[in-house]
Amino acid sequence: MVKSPRILAVGGAHIDRRGQVSGPYVPAASNPGTMREDVGGGVFNALRSTVRRGVSASLLSVRGGDAAADTVSRAIAEAGIADLSAVFLDRTTPSYTALIDREGELLVGFADMALYELAFPKQIRRSRVREEIAAADAVxxxxxxxxxxxxxxxxxxAGKPVFAIAISPAKIVRLKPVLGDLALAFMNRREAVALAGxxxxxxxxxxxDGLRSTxxxxxxxxxxxxxxxxxDRDGTFAVIPPPPRKVADVTGAGDALAGATVAALLRGMALRAALREGVAAATLAVENANAVPDFTAAAFTEALALVPDAQEMA
Structure with missing residues (x-):
């Protein structure tokens, strides 16, 4: 029996609230719509896609001592992820609130994540983290x-691949001290422009050229x-996403792409082939109202068949 790859993830696992406007968006006014609440976070969203593609995973995050913390804990367990997170009983669990228009595009996001700033530097020094990194194939x-x-x-x-997710234009600059040591970084265009100046x-x-210079x-x-x-070191390429059959919510697409791409890389695929799997996962995410689509093997295979091969760029 082939042993599945193993990954340690460190980062966001928090409450995601998404409010969607039901009609035309009117700034500075009351807009009718719906609000839903899930457990999200860049690393956690991506990790759920990684696990669904056959990778064994552990997660280190931090949360408070409130009811939201119990919701986050249950979601991690339900995803089949080993939970190494620290709980701070006197703190509030981080949250992210996104308001999206009726087409599913982001209007504004609001992050309440002070606990991450406070707690993560000390948590990385736990002996358990060193043990988990030693046992993992990647981070x-x-x-x-x-x-x-x-x-x-x-x-x-050191010596193991580290994959990173940008999160936002404001936060991607935090990666600057470690950029040369990353195996791969995932970002959107706005984040790339911010990082490259x-x-x-x-x-x-x-x-x-700007990203390479970093x-x-x-x-x-x-x-x-x-x-x-x-x-990568072999050159530059692009993968053209197929048009989604419907658009439910675009907010989880980038994380789904990162998670499925990482899973494919850990199974030994080259980046160009792995990214096709990431694009397939992103397509399913856009078509699904949940932050991470619960895709079946058949649905994934069908979506992957719609993704063209990578095109090399001069």
Whole structure:
């Protein structure tokens, strides 16, 4: 029997609230709509997709002593992920609230995540973390961690691939001290522009050149429904996402892409082939109202068949 790959994830696992406007969005006014609450977080969302693609996973996050913490704990257990998280009884569990329009596009996001800033640097120093890294084949993290915690984590993982998720334009800069040590970083175009110090008019080649100049050896840059850009030591390429059959919610697509891509890489695929699997997972996420789609093997195979091969760029 072939042993499944094993990954340790460190980062966000918190309450995600998504309010969707039911009609045309009117700024500075009361808008009718619906509000739903799930457990999300960049690393946790991605990790659920990684697990569904056959990888064994552990998660280190932090949460408070409130009712929201129990909700997060149950979600981690239900996902089949080993929970290494620390609980701070006198603190509030982090949360993220997103307001989206009726087409599913983000209007504004609000992050209440002070506990991450406070707790992660010390949590990375736990002996259990060193043990988990030693037992894992790779590490997945996100920029919810402060830079000091990211540096410590990458140092402990020396010799093993570390994958990182950007989270936001404001937080991606936290990755700067460790960019040269990452196996792969996932980000959207706005985050890439912020990291590379470019303006919104930057071309795809400008973005690749800018990201390489930061020390990154490999990255994936998403652009909504546009081409997914990738580069590594072998060159630059793009994968064209198929048009979604319906659009339910775009907020979980990038995390689903990251998780499925990482799972494929850990199964030995090259980045170009692995990213096709990531795009298939992102397509299913866009078509599903849940933050992480509960795709079956048949649904994934069907979605993957719609994703074209990567196109090399000059």
């Amino acid at each position: 997945l993290c996100d920029a919810n961690l402060p830079s000091a915690a990211l540096e410590r984590l990458v140092s402990l993982a 470019l303006d919104d008019a930057a071309s795809r080649q400008d973005i690749v 020390g990154l050896v490999s990255a994936v840059v998403t652009a909504g429904g546009g081409p997914v850009l990738g580069f």
